[in-house]
Amino acid sequence: MSSALEPRTEARTRQGLSISAKNFGWQHAERAVPAISGLNVEIPAGQKVLVLGPSGAGKSTLLYALAGVLEIDEEAAPSGELLVGGKNAFDRSFPVGLMQQDPETQIVQSRVGDDVAFGAENLGVDPQLIRERIPRALEAVGLGALDYEHRTQELSGGQKQRLALAGIMAMGPGLMLLDEPTANIDPQSIPPLRDAVINAAQSSGATLIVVEHRLEAWAKHVDRVLVLEPGGGLAHDLTPQALFDDEQIRAELAQAGVWVPGYVPRTRSQLRTPGAAKLTAKDLVCARGEHAVRTAPASLTVASGAAVVIRGENGAGKSTLALTLGGLLEPVAGELQASSELADGLAAGPFSWKAGALVARIGSVFQEPEHQFVTQSVREELAFAPLRAKRGSGDELKYDPAQVDARVDELLTRLRLQDLAEANPFTLSGGEKRRLSVATVLAASPDVVILDEPTFGQDANTWRELAQLLIEELESSTAVVAVTHDEDFAKALGAQQIELAPATGISGVRGSAGPMLDAPVADSWLAKINPLAKLGAIAGATLPLISTMDWVSATVVIAAALCALPLAGLGIGAFFKRGWPLLAAGLMAAWGIALVGEDSGAVLLNIGIFQITEGSVAGGVATGLRALAMAVPMVLLLSTTNPSDLGGALSQQLKVPHRFVLGALAGMRLLGLMVEEFTTLTLARRARGVGNLGTMRQRVKAKAGQLLALLVQGIRRAGRLATTMEAKGFGTGERTWIRTVSFTFRDGAVLAAGILLGVAALGIAMWAGTYNLVW
Structure with a gap:
């Protein structure tokens, strides 16, 4: 009897895997209600399915269950039956291509070509076959211009998302599971990327399951639409055309928060006259680190009661510009000046302000919500910043405890987080984490709010609440700056849109003085x-x-x-x-x-x-x-x-077990990420009002908290990276190598x-x- 992980030919990969769920459920640890309960569905092999549902409906949980990578213990366990290809999904006896929401932890190898090949090598695919697949996969996802030796660490978030897709395509799995695959992609790049995924599924015969909030790009290209009920099972099993033609279904789904095609939630919007300038940037150039890629010069005015949306290609430096505007990075060149009203006795440059003064004036929402979390409950997170916000240039607090409690209760209700008030922030769904990260900034009522992809992972209802809340902030004279690809969001805010030109690099620096454990x-x-x-x-x-x-x-x-x-x-x-x-x-x-x-x-x-x-x-x-x-x-x-070359030599020539070698290499890459993670956490904690404290004891306590946050983040990233490796067949059978080592x-x-x-x-x-x- 042949194994699914033996070396295979192209012909043997042209088959999908069927899915059968019978009263299936999953209960996460430390959660009062199940993520999925009583799910009954049959999906034949080779079918392309779009999975919908409001935020928190268990869509991502279902994908992880199908991939067999949910961790079973005394507090978290499945119920019912979930079969993939006729076998228990949690036995992982089949090759699965799983794409997670976090692009960073989907990359295992340090070079582009090696990372595309990683999953196929784990499945024992013939090396020559893998070499033929790599250029096709890279071309299909829009990365055909990249050299195979290009360092994965230098890719933007959107490029890493594409690289993860390329790796899945090169595997030729029987089941492709994609969790919001176009979330970090430029709008103009979405159609060709979607076509590449659909073509890969059709040519290989793979079963395709796609989770998305925005449906326009996918609805007409799948065979079936499944709508999940929050905490329950299947609410609807539809044909894709019903999303366009059946008005009763459309209305029901829209009310539940599903983004039906052509539907944009209504928000209260009115013409606003911008007030006085809060921040003024002139020929501002930004970078994260001395040798990092620099943004093109940007000039803009952030005015009271007005919104500005920053757009641009992946890798243009939009997030870096947002961090600089937020006073978290020092400008490389050009000028960034705060108005005298905003500074209120402080220096004109926001980068020089202490953390308590900064959080009261400028609030920054990071692209990765978990970077901002510093407490053990949702309620504590919302109270954290306002309890530290300082008034004027002194040490007087901006709010008293009673005001903070009232603001926290208001935000919990407005953003539908009241049932999660005592939950650990790290256990929330992706959409819930995003809403919480926005709320933690709004809680301190700063004069300027800067948000990085605030609508990512939101259903239509939570999107409306979020947009409406920001509109109310604008009406109360708050200035809003958002980095986003969301056209509807920009229109709802009546935002001025600024296109950031492609970034410019510093020639030769990466190659000549990078870290030791590198390419x-x-x-x-x-x-x-x-x-x-x-x-x-x-x-x-x-x-x-x-x-x-x-x-x-x-x-x-x-x-x-x-x-x-x-x-x-x-x-x-x-x-x-x-x-x-x-x-x-x-x-x-x-x-x-x-x-x-x-x-x-x-x-x-x-x-x-x-x-x-x-x-x-x-x-x-x-x-x-x-x-x-x-x-x-x-x-x-x-x-x-290159660590990958060393690992290949150890495994192929000294016969060191590849599971040990590749696990160590992944750990080395994660260690490199932690250096960058520490820097990001420093910025995030400053944005939350932590840092620049007066006494040595306070400084040591703040750094200790940051190290603890780094440890937590490192553990979580390691878990996600392990999930990626497991889903790509790591350690499950004999392995092949596209790089043959010789002496x-x-x-x-x-x-x-x-x-x-x-x-x-x-x-x-x-x-x-x-x-x-x-x-």
């Missing part, structure tokens, strides 16, 4: 050497140094490694930028030995209980040089070795050179009379 430096000579040969060469050069405590042998190895910098494509400046942590560790080791090493010779310095002598300094220098002799070659290795004469020469260097270093130390056997 190879350009196409340097050492980047083409087998990773195991480089690793063996470093071991051959540095392991002999363990036997001796002298400065000559270590100096020989350091000098040889520095001479090899051109082979790695590194200059001295780039070398120090990449390797400073390891170099700093060597210096710290030298200083430590100098302080506590064996005393001998003349006393050079007395520092309290420590005494530095000629002997301890000699020992410290020798120790530090030995540490540097091991660190410098490692910088060369890390700077010229050439040149690789052997590098290995031999490392061994000879170690021998030469010891020989020179013995000749110089400095060799000092450690034992």
Whole structure:
């Protein structure tokens, strides 16, 4: 009997998987009501189905259940029966392509080509077949212009969304599960992307399940429409045409919050005359970090009672501009000035304001809601910012506790979160999290509100409430700035629309001074050497140094490694930028030995209980040089070795289990994301009124809270990444590799050179009379 995960041909992938749910239900841990209950539905193999329902109806939960990646424990368990291809969905005995809402955690590998191939490799597809699929998949999702070696870390959110789709297409799964696949995509790019998905399903015969709020792009291209009942089962099982022709169904769905085609919720809107300017930007250029991509210059005025919508292509820097306008990033160039009324005694530049003053004047809603959450309940989240908002330029609080309680109750009702008041914010659905993130900012009633994709994941009813709430803010003279692709939202606010030109990069910076655990430096000579040969060469050069405590042998190895910098494509400046942590560790080791090493010779310095002598300094220098002799070659290795290449070599040549290797590589990528995550959390907590506190104790407490938030976010991201890997067949069978690792004469020469260097270093130390056997 053949396994679904054995190497296959194209012909064998041309089959879909049937779905059968019989009284199926799922209860999330810590939730009073089930996400799904009593679901009964039969979906034949190869059918294309659009799943609808109001926010919180369990749409995403159903997709995760079908993928078999919901975690079953004592508090969370399924009921009834859910079969995929005639087998229990939670057994994961079939290949499934699952696309989640968070683009960041759908990327596993560090290079575009490797990431597209990841799922197909896990399924044991023939490597030649995968190589043929990669360009077709990339072309289909609009990423055909990207080089296979392009770093996935440099892609925008929308590009990562497309890359995730390409990886699913390359897998050729029997079931494709897409959770809002076009949510982060430019409007003009949605039709071709949708066509690519539909064509992939048709050509492979796969069953396609798509969850979307906005239906115009999908309704006429599917076979069937299922409408879920919140907390229950199936409310409707429709033909797609009913969404256009059946007025009774359309009215019922619209009332329930479903975005039926051609329907836009009515909001109270009126002509407004903009008031005085609150923020003025002139030729403003923004960037997140010294070497990041910079936005094109932008000029705009944010006026009282008026709305501005920022639009542009994926990767144009819209979110970066929003963060800068919100006083969270320092402008790179140009001007950003707050009016004297808004500043109210503070400096004109919002970036210089303390957190408590900022949250009372400018409120920022982040693209990822979870970045903003700092408490354990929805009610506490809403009270957090207003309890910290400061009036004027002093420390006087803007609101008293009674005012805060009244505002919290009002927002809970308006945004339909009253039943979730005591729930943990991280356990909410995507749409609920988005509404909460907006409400946490509105709670402090700032003069300027800046929102990044505020309507993402909202059903028609919650969209209307959100739009209406912002209209009321405008009528009360609040200024609103929104980054959004939502045309209806912009029209409802009567917003001025600004198109941000494509961003400009800084040539060569990424390649020359990026992080050590990264893609190879350009196409340097050492980047083409087998990773195991480089690793063996470093071991051959540095392991002999363990036997001796002298400065000559270590100096020989350091000098040889520095001479090899051109082979790695590194200059001295780039070398120090990449390797400073390891170099700093060597210096710290030298200083430590100098302080506590064996005393001998003349006393050079007395520092309290420590005494530095000629002997301890000699020992410290020798120790530090030995540490540097091991660190410098490692910088060369890390700077010229892609982690994926190292993982492939370990698995293919040393037969290290691929599950361990690939899991470690995914963890390394996640570790890199956490560095960026820490920076984002710093900005988000400042936007919530945390930071710039007066006393050292307050600062330490704030940083401790940020580290805890980073830990929580890291765990959640790791869980999502694990879900992505599991859904792509990770660790379930024999694996294939599109990159075949070989060991050439040149690789052997590098290995031999490392061994000879170690021998030469010891020989020179013995000749110089400095060799000092450690034992």
